[in-house]
Amino acid sequence: MNKQDYYVILGVSKSSTADEIKKSYRKLAMKYHPDRNPDNKKAEEKFKEAAEAYSILSDATKKQRYDQFGHAGVDGSSGAGQSYSDMDDIFEHFGDVFGSMFNQGSSGRKKKVGPAPQRGHDLSQEITLSLKESYLGCKKEIGVYRYVICSDCNNKGTAPGTSVVVCTDCRGSGQVAMRQGFFSFAQQCGGCWGQGFKIPSPCSICRGQTRIQKHERVTVTIPAGIYDKAELRLNGKGDSGVFGGTSGSLFLTVNVKEEKQFFRKDVDLYTTITLPYHQLVLGCEVDVKNIDDTFEKIKIPHGCPVAKEIVILGKGFKKIQGHGVGRLIIIVQCDIPTKLNKKAKEALSEYADNLGDIPSGKDLFSSFFKKFLG
């Protein structure tokens, strides 16, 4: 079924102020109010529709989600959408809007008795990513063991055709007065365990619990640049609520696995390249493989010292907060061969003999360590 646009329902535009939205809703609510349209199903539908639209557009966060994603952003298990099936719910929710308009009508309505909606618990879980996945962002499927709404009774806990009844022992208060000698004190009602209501015929699937435990597969979208120990919040993916309460959230703690060839520091990505001595001395051009398997062509200057950092801007991690991308930093290392054939050995000796004017080994040694020791 296609849902009508909330802005159209309320006759407002995206740029309308909160006050204009409220005014427009008031007008509609007045027009279709049940007290003015007794037994008019159509008016009742309009009234509910307007209340649903207002519940979203009057809430800055929900409005933003709706503007961005439409109905998909505020519907379903995310718990953000509020679809009203009961007129009393509407009066409970928007008392402030109706307060002055329908003094008699709304305040004269008796408070709904029966189970109060309870929000579901938040859940927490861990998720492990490779460094590459954290660099690129990814979609991951995880298993979540959570309470979901019992679809047989639609979160009501009652068998089809039956309903919750007020506990007659305590008349819905959940407490009974006990008398002992001169003293009188309140005690939890034993007939309803202090709940104030009973479910005479519980739903056979959830046994009156209004929800059932289920193992669910949930697809999580991980943003590029996510860092180790970051916490992601999935609204509505915690336990479902009881008796129409909203769902809790699922908190995911991210673990990023370490890798041999790459590591992360702040938003910079580090890697190393190991080159033979002669390439460092003479200089060269090489391709370095980045973590996303793309290649960066870099220039090694002649006389390149060991541990030199070659910086490439914009190829590090995406910043999660704010804009921008870190750097890719390539640390140059020297490959020292442990095995040389006779010919190479001779050539190296000859080379050593010919070094001539090049600064002494002692200076080279000290400058190398200065780099590390600061």
Ligand SMILES: [Zn+2]
């Ligand atoms: Zn009771």
Ligand SMILES: [Zn+2]
């Ligand atoms: Zn059920």
